[in-house]
Amino acid sequence: MNDFSGIDGFLGTRASAAMDMMVLLMALVVAVLGWSVYQVRVGRRFRLHRSVQLALGIALLVAVVLFELDVRFNGWEERSAGVVGGSASTLVWSVLAIHLVFAVFSVLLWPVVIVRAVRNFGGSPHPGAHSAWHRRWARIAAIGMTMTAVSCWAFYWVAFVA
Template identity: 75%
Template sequence: MNQFPGVDGFLGTRASWAMDTMVLVMALVVAVLAWSVYQVRAKRKFGLHKGVQILLAVGLLAAVVLFELDVRFNGWESRAAGVVGGTASAAVWTALAIHLAFAVFSVVLWPIVIIRAARNFDAPPHPGAHSTWHRRWAPIAAIGMTLTAVTSWIFYGLAFVA
């Protein structure tokens, strides 16, 4: 019988199914994001890059909405391995705060980069007047997304594995 609210995860930790899913989704996002950047930089496949970025954004949005619903309805603290006296430890809360800083940054910047690119690059996409702005902000958004993933894994490890 499940001793925690929500559906148990599948990675063998105390995390919920939604937490385990997001750990894997973020790994996939980082890998596909890196591959997509390689496609546009090394192979100049602008259309492929655009399509992949839009699919990543839509897929990640759907995953985050489902994840947030699970967290809002079932919480996470009761599952946390780092629980001390009924509340998560300071290390867990610190890791969560750092993760949320990167996550909020990414959730604001990544859509801006994607929407601006969709509006300002021609169809089919190719370098143009918007390229300078995009070459500055897209790598920052990609680094933000990568740091969001890394900090989510640190939080996951401290909260559900340690």
């Protein structure tokens, strides 16, 4: 057991339980996001895609709020400090900065894509006038979310594993 604030993680690193949960959740989000896009592109399952995206959006909102509360109350730097020699290194801060660029971009864009889709496709989603906009920006949002996950994993590695 570590003498850090917050609940110790379960993946065997110095990270907190909240960090461990987000690392795993981001893997799940990317997998479900890819599966959902496949369902609409190949299977033309528009309602399923809509339902999955709404569920992902709500789940991510709840997870990010809980995660941010944990980070604000318990921090992360002291857990990282022992790994990098007493204080968070320049590498850790640099990787975190890159992650935050993608995370903030995703947090701002994904709700816009979801809200516009709900408004323009309605309860019975099907291709229409909004489709071209949605394909373009949803693709950008999905890339942003994937890069958020990849940079999350990179930050986790340099801060709590390496």
